Amino acid sequence: MIRAQALTKTYGDKTAVDAIDFTVKPGRVTGFLGPNGAGKSTTMRMILGLDAPTAGSVTVNGHRHLASPAPLRSIGALIEAQGFHPGRSARDHLRWLAASNGIPTTRVGEVLELVGLENVAGQRAGRYSLGMGQRLGIAAALIGDPPVVVLDEPVNGLDPEGIRWVRSLARRLADEGRTVFISSHLMTEMALTADHLIVIGRGQILADCSTEDFIARHAASYVRVKSPARAEVGALLERAGLEVTVVDDALHVQGTEAAAIGDLIHAKGLGLHELTLVRSSLEDAFMTLTASHVEYTSKAREEVAA
16 A cells, blocks of 8 residues: 655745645556656655655655665566666666576566566567566566556556556456556557546646546536437427537437437437447546646647646
8 A cells, every 4th residue: 555645845946746645555457647746756756765755755666765774575577677777788777687686586577477578588678669668667666576666657668568468457457456556648558457546737636536536526418419400409408407519410418328318309200320438548538637737738638728
């Protein structure tokens, strides 16, 4: 379990993380989301003891991470995927990590096989592709078989098979009862991976809830209706108190379920060509919630926020 209490980090007159409280529980995958500059990386660095909090505290399973005599056994982390000597082989990189924390060398072969690098383990890591470097970083995070795993953008550089593998790995680690904390900008992947979300913006917690609740709260679903009598159907639904928006040749309807809309149209004998529930995405919900909390805003994002 990771627990932050009034966790704060300032750099001069800039507050990067502003007195945040959250708990990352075991047995589920928790996604950590936020725009660039929101404070995600700073928070993760404080969890790992790489940055000292200005105020407040953060503990891992009840203890400060730096107090652990064998930190790789208590928490495994991927923060900088290329954090290895380019002239050293993957096997040797993992060997010295194991030796530094009293981990049996047999674990090296296990994690190399787990991440799919056993056939290239003798090659210099500097020759690895970005995706292979990501796999080596994940192997290093898992070398101590830790109960807590923190991964920052773990699918960067991975192909579709690799992305699916990371998703399955995160799920398996959580199912084993571990605490899994993942930061990513890939909303589609987070929607498939995370059970719970912590969303941060400008150093403050914006949301701390299940993925399903987050989408439901911050992005509305609608029913797409197509009819040869579009005007009559639109007027009918508006009289029923529903919110109706004309988009191209369809009606986007909010306020009730698709079945109820179909019943209304059928009762009036009007034609119906399409009746589709369109569910909002995690990306929609994220963009809606964080629109006013971005540090750097592109014109395209301003149009979405509007």
